[in-house]
Amino acid sequence: MEQNKQQKRPFEKVVIAGAGPAGLLLSLLLAKHGIPSLVLEAWPALDTRLRATQYGVPATRIFRQAGILDAIRAVSIPASAFSEISWRRIANNHEKLVTLDMSCVAGHEDRMTVIPLGDLVKIMYQKAVEEFEGLIEVRFGWRVVVVGQAEGGEGAWVDVDVDLGPEEGVRRERVEAGFVVGCDGAGSTVRKTLFGHEWPGTTFDQRIIVQNVWYDGFEKHSWNGGTYIVDNDTWAMVARRGKAGLWRVTYGDVGGLTDDEYLARRPYRLEKILPGHPKPNEYQIGETNIYKMHNRCVEKMRVGRILLAGDAAHVCNPWGGYGCMSAVLDAGGLADCLVGYYEGKADENILDKYAEIRREKWIKYVDVRSRKNFDRVSKADPWTVMETDKFMGILRELEGDEEKRRAFLLNWSSIEYDFTQHYKTANVQKEEQVVDEQDLRLVR
Ligand SMILES: Cc1cc2nc3c(=O)[nH]c(=O)nc-3n(C[C@H](O)[C@H](O)[C@H](O)COP(=O)(O)OP(=O)(O)OC[C@H]3O[C@@H](n4cnc5c(N)ncnc54)[C@H](O)[C@@H]3O)c2cc1C
Known part of the structure; x- marks a missing residue:
């Protein structure tokens, strides 16, 4: 233990731009391994506008890992009040x-999570400040305006406009860290600094x-x-x-x-x-x-010591509830990679794996499925959709088969990925178990 404490770490702290679900969750997952982070939030308070309310099973598993699932369930509506998803015509x-x-x-701990995003980020924030004082610091009114790599490639920095109130205005300040992670949402300043205003998609x-x-x-x-x-x-x-x-x-x-x-x-x-x-x-x-x-995705989720996660890296329409779920999976995956590197279980290039694999998952599954979900509700003929849409056919088949339905709802999804399999210490290569091509994280 003592020896561990003295071990030289490859970096000291992580600066996270944005106190949304991706940023706060990442800070919690890092703190569980003793990695300090500083979360910089542009606005004076958490963003509680009406957005996400449902998060599929893959997200639930990460909420549990972060130690917030019980707090979420305590304020969520009971499973009996959210026991089905249906498709209807008018x-x-x-x-x-x-x-x-x-x-x-309904009784399974991994079941879908139902909670308004505003309440979810409050739970994350509360846990961060109450349980990880000294490891997580969240600063409101600190707007990241530009990011850059440290000379020598051993770190990165952010320049921040610190809001000092109506009288004093704004002070520009530089903050340095081993890594900077842009979790600053769809309009991400971190992404724009790296790649400009254009990003591929629709x-x-x-x-x-x-x-x-x-x-x-x-x-x-x-x-x-x-x-x-x-x-x-x-x-x-x-x-x-x-x-x-x-x-x-x-x-x-x-x-x-x-x-x-x-x-x-x-x-x-x-x-x-x-x-x-x-x-x-x-x-x-x-x-x-x-x-x-x-529906847009950035070309790269890593440039040197700067990484992107969540909506800063990719955005999708809300049909299917893939947006925040992807942000949560990014935070979980990136935390595993940073922890592996920090603890000497992985080389720095595990972060390339994060960037490549999470982007590939988004392009191959999230983009395709969320577009299909949107087309299904907005373009399909409500009188023939049951015959013309393959996915609706799958749902029809599931209606009469509880066992298959359980598997469909709970099994490892093709959008999940276990990055610890790339740790040097991993003695068994875990196979990614893709269970279901259609996937049912569609539940929104
Ligand atoms: C109507 C609607 C319904 C949705 N429903 C679902 C759903 O049911 N399930 C689901 O999974 N997803 C859903 N989504 C998507 C989901 O809300 C987003 O994918 C999710 O909020 C992304 O989280 P994030 O942390 O990446 O970004 P954000 O939640 O956008 O958080 C980014 C944070 O960064 C801050 N920030 C921005 N710029 C800066 C800066 N320069 N410096 C510092 N801080 C900055 C912002 O103020 C914000 O707090 C929905 C979206 C919408 C619009």
Whole structure:
């Protein structure tokens, strides 16, 4: 132990840009191995806008590894309140096309995690400050403006604009570290410093309008868990979000309108989407956010001592809940690689493995599947989709087979990867067990 303490480490600390799920989770996973990190967050507080609410099984496994799963489950809605995902068309009172019944995994610790992103990052932040004082420091109002490599290649630096308040303005400061990790989201400054403003992929024309909705009609009409509405005009996803009749409704609209124009069309959209086709006086709307959608991925997730993770490296449309799940898998994978290098179990080039493999996983699976998911709800014909869409056929088959459904929901996914197999100390090469080509991290 004493000998370990004196062992020379290949780096001292990691600077992480962004206190979103990727950045905070990475800091927690590093701290568990005694690796200090400094998390720099541009805004004065955590970002709690309406975004993710569901995270597939691969993410759940990393939440457990980070020691936050119990805290998450304690505030999540119970599994019984989110026991199925269904696909419906609007006609015939939202006729169900197919249902994925998840009650067979309700008692399993790896089951999907359901919690609004704002609450998730609060749990991560609380754990960081309460349990890892001295190892994790989070500084708000510290905006990374540019990054660079240290001379000699043994580290990296960030220049930061520190917000000193309305009177004093901003102070520019340089922070150095062994590694800098850009977890600063889709508009990442770290990525733009490395590669400029352009990055390969697509920005979709349509917008999504996301809102919290209180409506007792969901329960009256026996909706449970998540629902995808397959419709060329009003495609949507609806998910139970909390106790007391709170649901999250996300639907698409054409591009090019003002926010006011989108909101003026909302009663028409919600009347089509919600069970019972209610008028505005029958439901209540809370917080609302309007987003563009993109599917884009950076050319490289590592340049020297600077790495990218999460939305900073790749973004996808929300159909299928792949965005944050990918961010979580990046954080888990990168933590394993940095820990391996720090503890002398791996060479520095394990970080190239991280960069190559996580990018490949995104391109081969996440990009392809999230685009298919989006096309399924927005472009497929709701009257023929059950026959024309292979994935819907798979779901239909699963309906009657609980054992296969359990495997489908819980098995090792093709988007997961165990980087510890590249440790020098690993005596068995673990095979990546890809179970299911179609994968069902689709549950959003
Ligand atoms: C409507 C919607 C629904 C979604 N639903 C799901 C879902 O159900 N499941 C799922 O898995 N994913 C979902 N996603 C995607 C998910 O929200 C993102 O993939 C996830 O938030 C990415 O995490 P991140 O930490 O990489 O980036 P972010 O969450 O964007 O965090 C980045 C952080 O960096 C900070 N930052 C930015 N610039 C700087 C800078 N220059 N210096 C310092 N800090 C900076 C930001 O303020 C922010 O706090 C959804 C997204 C949307 C829009």
